[in-house]
Amino acid sequence: xxxxxxxxxxxxxxxxxxxxxxxxxxxxxxxxxxxxxxxxxxxxxxxxxxxxxxxxxxxxxxxxxxxxxxxxxxxxxxxxxxxxxxxxxxxxxxxxxxxxxxxxxxxxxxxxxxxxxxxxxxxxxxxxxxxxxxxxxxxxxxxxxxxxxxxxxxxxxxxxxxxxxxxxxxxxxxxxxxxxxxxxxxxxxxxxxxxxxxxxxxxxxxxxxxxxxxxxxxxxxxxxxxxxxxxxxxxxxxxxxxxxxxxxxxxxxxxxxxxxxxxxxxxxxxxxxxxxxxxxxxxxxxxxxxxxxxxxxxxxxxxxxxxxxxxxxxxxxxxxxxxxxxxxxxxxxxxxxxx
Numbered sequence: 001x002x003x004x005x006x007x008x009x010x011x012x013x014x015x016x017x018x019x020x021x022x023x024x025x026x027x028x029x030x031x032x033x034x035x036x037x038x039x040x041x042x043x044x045x046x047x048x049x050x051x052x053x054x055x056x057x058x059x060x061x062x063x064x065x066x067x068x069x070x071x072x073x074x075x076x077x078x079x080x081x082x083x084x085x086x087x088x089x090x091x092x093x094x095x096x097x098x099x100x101x102x103x104x105x106x107x108x109x110x111x112x113x114x115x116x117x118x119x120x121x122x123x124x125x126x127x128x129x130x131x132x133x134x135x136x137x138x139x140x141x142x143x144x145x146x147x148x149x150x151x152x153x154x155x156x157x158x159x160x161x162x163x164x165x166x167x168x169x170x171x172x173x174x175x176x177x178x179x180x181x182x183x184x185x186x187x188x189x190x191x192x193x194x195x196x197x198x199x200x201x202x203x204x205x206x207x208x209x210x211x212x213x214x215x216x217x218x219x220x221x222x223x224x225x226x227x228x229x230x231x232x233x234x235x236x237x238x239x240x241x242x243x244x245x246x247x248x249x250x251x252x253x254x255x256x257x258x259x260x261x262x263x264x265x266x267x268x269x270x271x272x273x274x275x276x277x278x279x280x281x282x283x284x285x286x287x288x289x290x291x292x293x294x295x296x297x298x299x300x301x302x303x304x305x306x307x308x309x310x311x312x313x314x315x316x317x318x319x320x321x322x323x324x325x326x327x328x329x330x331x332x333x334x335x336x337x338x339x
Contacts, residue, residue: 002174023075024169025077025169026078026170026171028080028132029154032131035064036126037125059311065142068189076166079136082151086275140300142301143296155179158181163287177212182211187208231259231277232262238276293327
């Protein structure tokens with residue numbers, strides 16, 4: 001998902017504790033997708049309760065969010081609103097790809113190809129409205145704030161960073177840099193050894209951070225030129241130009257100054273160019289959203305996780321106590337001032 005800038009970016013391996021004390025915005029859709037993809041049973045099936053309801057997203061939101069807080073991070077989840085009309089093409093492409101994978105899965109099951117069945121199951125992830133709504137309810141029960149974005153969640157999360165309401169954004173997508181995020185933290189919720197289903201191997205995944213200003217200086221460009229590069233490559237809002245990748249896009253933007261110069265010199269056409277640039281330069285967001293932390297509601301957390309979805313109470317209780325400890329630290333002066 002998002003634009004491919006990987007070959008031209010400077011990234012730094014880090015440890016989560018290195019960002020202790022930082023308030024961070026979390027691209028909720030991006031993280032829920034990671035939880036659904038990464039938190040699986042051995043046969044590739046998502047975690048489920050006794051009624052067959054998927055619970056991988058709730059497991060990630062609860063256990064891995066508390067793990068982040070245990071390292072000293074203060075997370076504010078940001079949820080998507082209404083997508084831009086220009087993103088509908090991308091959404092449709094993802095839907096068609098998922099439907100094809102589901103058909104392939106039916107074939108693999110019929111052929112009893114267990115390895116392929118497991119691989120295909122891991123690649124099918126569908127975030128439903130019920131998952132999002134229940135995720136918000138769980139966060140409220142945990143005493144954690146979330147922000148409802150009017151449009152793109154990653155835009156909202158990134159602008160919160162750009163405007164210094166948070167110190168960084170947790171997301172897997174490089175698009176956050178286009179929206180102005182000062183630092184992007186990757187692999188902060190899914191790290192360690194990760195299975196690559198298509199190759200049936202495990203690889204090590206380490207937390208890393210990307211600094212926007214460092215990268216702009218390293219490439220010798222402005223954020224506006226970075227956006228122009230992304231549009232040439234292709235984003236969630238437009239098709240890129242065939243044959244132009246990250247390195248050639250950087251070369252062209254530096255040589256011709258901006259995307260208009262590239263288009264003129266290379267005789268290219270990019271539909272809705274100004275609208276796409278506007279999405280990144282002037283995103284539809286809430287400025288200075290109010291966030292506050294509060295003490296967790298034990299009974300509500302137990303009701304959601306243990307009573308409704310069959311989580312182990314013996315495992316959930318210690319995490320609730322950890323949450324309480326974090327929140328109580330804030331009451332030594334003021335909970336809001338602590339966070």
